Amino acid sequence: MMFRNLFAGAAAVLALLSSACTPRTDRLVQSISDIVSECPGEIGVAVIIDGKDSVVVGNERMYPMMSVFKLHQALAACADFDKKGLSLDTLLTIERSELDAHTWSPMLKEHPEPVFELSVGELLRYELIQSDNNASNLLFGRIVSVERTDAYIATLIPRGCFRIACTEAEMSSDHSKLYENYTSPLGAAVLIERLFTEDIISSCKQDFIKQALGECATGQDRISAALAGKEGVRIAHKTGSGYTMNGVLSAHNDLAFITLPDGRHYTLAVFVKDIRGDESLASGFIAKISAAVYEFATQVSGRCRK
Numbered sequence: 284m285m286f287r288n289l290f291a292g293a294a295a296v297l298a299l300l301s302s303a304c305t306p307r308t309d310r311l312v313q314s315i316s317d318i319v320s321e322c323p324g325e326i327g328v329a330v331i332i333d334g335k336d337s338v339v340v341g342n343e344r345m346y347p348m349m350s351v352f353k354l355h356q357a358l359a360a361c362a363d364f365d366k367k368g369l370s371l372d373t374l375l376t377i378e379r380s381e382l383d384a385h386t387w388s389p390m391l392k393e394h395p396e397p398v399f400e401l402s403v404g405e406l407l408r409y410e411l412i413q414s415d416n417n418a419s420n421l422l423f424g425r426i427v428s429v430e431r432t433d434a435y436i437a438t439l440i441p442r443g444c445f446r447i448a449c450t451e452a453e454m455s456s457d458h459s460k461l462y463e464n465y466t467s468p469l470g471a472a473v474l475i476e477r478l479f480t481e482d483i484i485s486s487c488k489q490d491f492i493k494q495a496l497g498e499c500a501t502g503q504d505r506i507s508a509a510l511a512g513k514e515g516v517r518i519a520h521k522t523g524s525g526y527t528m529n530g531v532l533s534a535h536n537d538l539a540f541i542t543l544p545d546g547r548h549y550t551l552a553v554f555v556k557d558i559r560g561d562e563s564l565a566s567g568f569i570a571k572i573s574a575a576v577y578e579f580a581t582q583v584s585g586r587c588r589k
Contacts, residue, residue, distance in 0.1 A: 308338050314575040315340045322568050324532075324558025329468035330576050331476050331550040337469075345465040346554035347534040349454075349523030350414045352447055352464050354475065354496070354538070357407050358439070359432040360422055361488035364403070371404030371491060375425060386455055388417040404491065411495035414522065416451040423450050439477060444470030458526045461533055471538050472552040479519070479540045479548070493519060496540070504566040505537040506551055509574035515544030516577075524562065532558045535565035541577075549580045 311330065319326045319340055327341035348355075364371065379397050382388065390401075390409045401409075406422055409415035423429055433447040445466040454461045477483055479493060502522030503511075510516050518541050525534030535555040542548045553572050555565045 308336050308579075311338050311576065311579045312340060314579070315572055318568060318571045318575065322555070322558060323560060324565075325556040326568060326572075327468040327552075327554045327556070328572055329472040329550075329552045331472050332580055333547055333549065334476065334480060339469050342467050342469050344556075345467055346536070346556045347461045347523075347525055348445075348447075348464045348466050348471070348554075349461060349525050349534045349536060350410075350416075350419075350451075350501075351466070351471060351521050351523035351536050351538050351554075353410045353414065353419055354478075354492075354521045355436045355445075355447060356419060356422060356427070356432050357411055357492050357495075358474075358478070358484065359435040360403065360407065360426045361484050361492065362435055363427045363431070365485045365488060369403075371402060371407065371488065373403050374400045375403065375406070375421070376400055377421065381421075382417045383420070383452060383455065386416040386451065388415050389413045390415045390418055407491070408495050408498075411492065411521065412498050412500055414501050414524075416455070420450055420452045436474070439483060440470050440474050444473075458528060458533070461525055466554070468552040468554050471554070472550045475519075475521075475538055475540050475552075476550045479550075496521060502537050502566070504563070505535075505569040506539045506541075506553065506573040508566070508570040509577055510541065513577070517542040527561070530559060532560060532562060532565055535562055535569070537569050537573075539573075541580075543581065547580070549576065551576050 315328050325341060325344060327344055327346050329342060330338040377399055382391055403426065406418040409418035429447055429450060436445060436447065446464065448463040449460045496519035499520050505522060506520055507518055510518055518539050520537055520539035523534060523536040525532060536553065538552045540548065540550050551573060553569045555568060558565050
């Protein structure tokens with residue numbers, strides 16, 4: 284049965300995938316578990332290979348999404364514009380005074396003028412490609428609220444596997460709020476799998492999001508690190524990075540859809556939580572897991588071609 288045909292009941296799909304470990308995937312579970320066991324923190328991993336095989340490690344816990352939620356936000360904004368019959372070329376007038384000068388915001392650096400215009404599509408590209416926090420705050424404030432985003436995503440993946448409750452601005456002012464935007468690894472993996480294998484919003488907007496994820500410029504030392512130099516391998520992904528408090532990094536994440544040269548694909552979600560160390564250490568664990576999954580996926584692909 285094809286994976287995309289199962290999503291008539293997303294809850295049933297999650298239940299199926301979370302219990303779908305087979306003798307063939309046991310080796311991958313052990314490889315990931317060995318890596319996770321060395322981490323001075325918590326790591327959750329979900330893998331979906333060609334919509335058939337799945338592997339989860341640490342999926343019983345929830346993890347802060349950080350900027351991974353910007354994918355959820357982009358989907359909700361595009362769905363809202365589809366409903367209203369609006370184009371992503373719709374322009375917004377932005378006053379520099381309404382933006383946070385102290386947050387991560389390439390957009391702010393590229394637009395020093397006191398008042399400027401950007402299309403909704405440009406804001407989405409800023410948040411998906413460069414993870415711009417001001418772009419995200421503007422989209423929540425002007426296009427689709429946190430509450431409506433949360434409600435829309437609940438139509439795509441089960442309610443119990445995620446929550447979106449805070450903006451970047453709210454998390455910046457109170458770091459403890461970052462734990463209120465959470466996901467299970469499998470919930471995130473199912474969402475990006477649906478984006479790339481099903482029709483969930485209009486084709487032009489869905490293609491727009493997929494292309495932006497393919498241009499993601501952040502977190503190249505995470506999942507992408509294990510794929511660098513692999514000819515014909517394509518990755519589309521969204522990262523999320525937390526705050527360091529008292530030597531503990533709250534979150535360090537990457538969510539990706541990877542296409543192999545032969546057209547086969549897999550989805551990989553890695554969420555690191557409360558790790559005693561820096562971003563480099565956390566990225567190293569994500570890269571190791573990515574390498575293990577790539578090795579497994581390509582071996583499966585090679586056997587299937589024979």
